[in-house]
Amino acid sequence: MNIATVIVDVPALGTDKEFDYLVPKKWLGVIEPGMRVAVPFGPRTIQGFVTGLKIDSPFSNKLKELKEPLDLTPVLNEELLALGEWLATDTLSFKISCFQAMLPAAMKAKYEKRFRRINMEDNPFLDELFKGQTEISWKTAEEQNILQAIREEITKGNAEVIYDVKSRARKKTVKVYQTIMDNENILALFNSLPSNASNQKKILEYVLKVQSDQYTAKELSETGAPQSSIQGLVKKGVFHEKSEEVYRDPFEHKQFARTSPLPLTIEQNEAITPILSTIESEQYETFLLYGVTGSGKTEIYLQSIQKVLDKGQEAIVLVPEISLTPQMVDRFKSRFGDDVAVLHSGLSIGEKYDEWRKVQRKEAKVVVGARSAVFAPFENLGIIIIDEEHETSYKQEELPRYHARDVAIYRAKHHDCPVILGSATPSLETFARAQKKVYHQLTLSKRMNNRELPYVSIVDMREEMRDGNRSMFSRELHEKLEERLEKKEQTILFLNKRGHSSFMMCRDCGYVMQCPHCDISLTYHQYTNEMKCHYCGYNTLVPDTCPECSSNHIRYFGTGTQKVEEELYKIFPEARVVRMDVDTTGRKGAHEKLLEHFQSGNADILLGTQMIAKGLDFPNITLVGVLSADTMLHLPDFRASEKTFQLLTQVSGRAGRHELKGEVVIQTYTPEHYSVEYSGMQDYNRFYHQEMVMRKVGSYPPFYYLTLITISHEDLMKTVSTTEKITKYVQSRISDEAIILGPVASPIPRINNRYRYQCLIKYKHEPELKPTLQKVLEHYGQQFIKEGLAISIDVNPYMMM
DNA sequence: AGCACGCCGACT
């Protein structure tokens, strides 16, 4: 077993396979599958993942030795290695991308090049090049414009290139001092020290008092003694100095009051029983925990996890990034303390790495995190929970385009443990599977303590307009806001901005500012006074006059949170408003601060976008206002109705979760739309049935699976003809049952000066589709790169743009 | 992806 198979860090078609390397004698028995290694690859050295060991290779005549391991223990276990392979086939991605997706970003390799002088003989030219040193970094050489000269020396054999493979983040360490001298000798030393060694005496005094096995550098220096005195005692054999890894703890200065399990309601009890029994019998099963907002789903999660921990197993909890709020984390930290590791995008690369290491070293038993936490390297998983199961953020939009739900089910089958999908508004796919008994449905139909769902009123904004109210607040919302301000109760105002942001339009000629590189209108950003393109980053200053007709009647349209805030101050000058959007939450921790500010009663109104729709649970909120319910109904997306219904229902659920009764006002221009109407009635079932009819008629999920192929190129004709060719090829290899839409222009027909065409395949069962698509990638791959074509294949897409 | 090898135009 001295040959290792390695997947190398080159995400390309030709290299997406195992390469064989000899394991050097000194690493025999050390190198194991799942480890990262540095390997020579062509002329350079790169990172790779060992996937296996074997005794011979078809390349035995040209095998190279691998350079060194980059880990002491494997970072991917057997399960995760297999999962990576499966993921690569399932999502048509490169294996290396899948492996990297499973690990914290800190473990992705960073490559650096440097030059080393070999010829040490007297040579003024070489001395000059290397500035008298033996090595010079590639970067410095480049800056000083001596790359060419050095390259010549390399061909002459006077210098060589060294390729470094480095990790992005280092472990954070502190110096600790272990006591290696016994008390008696310390006392003797203390007495023998001359009187001017007062600092050393101070330390010894402290040591004799505390009597610990080891001390941190910080603790010793707090005695007032300088570093040099500590070193002196190390020399005298009192301490042994060593470095110890410490974790960067994002919650270091936070106290969590311990909570105990709460008594369950009859409904909760009925729901948790089957979950506990699958944990007990170690069986795979997927549950849909369908419970209205405020029905106590989290307590079911917590008690199920408790059961798993009692059995000595581990748990993964996935939460959408947007609702991974301090509130949510607190609930888990309070119940399970240090057993909890948290993984989300708010942490620095180093912090994420440390949380991951806690899991790897089995120091944490519960992971709470966003999408990628589904890959947590547990070996004895007892449960996987996906909260707000319907959230689209569980699908990764970059390669590998995986869905956390699919990965969770794959892992649960491997570990013989349950998956819990929790939601008040399940995705149609999930609910349909529960109806077909593929998933086991558990229902919580009542709010905790039988609290009523809030009263929802839907306001037709067209009528407001007809009656001469041109404000963005309907009369009803205005009245109710006034009422809350008087009663000192809190309000959430929700602005649905997705799919409808501020743009610039000339009122004289109707000109709308477009991005010169993409077929999309530019977005107005008030705080920088710029027009920006969200797709390519293009930006320009806001013009004073219309670039088309020079009129100065150029205005911006659309409602931003800032504009709402200004208007609020006009109508209610005394109201204290907290605004939450990308502008006010940009800085780290800002999100948390704003929420705390609101929670402590220092504000009357919380105004925000998507990010305030989920998970907030404040007792004093009695009014929720949705300013514009239907802005995303008109997006080119078959899930638009579903998303609208979910969002409205979720945001309504923020009201009246405690003693005070809640009210919701939804303002809309399309009150007759079923997703608005049924969310007002909080009636998921009727929405589900209506939406299923629409999906059936349109041949969309859950009746059909989808795969979206997008082709892009700088030349329009080339884009169209290639998409045509590929569509025909795919069509010829799959059955007539499949429906193929396209080629058609993408909803955004041009991004960054590249034209985009797509082809949508709808199918029920096409075993030949994946292999065909794989062939498309392999066959056209070389040609594509050569001709500047780009292809993207998204299996089960969530973004149709 | 990188990097080397290799085959044709503008310079000393």
Added chain:
DNA sequence: GTCGGCGTGCTC
């Protein structure tokens, strides 16, 4: 005649 442009193909 050579330097160097980037097209082509390989990496165990």
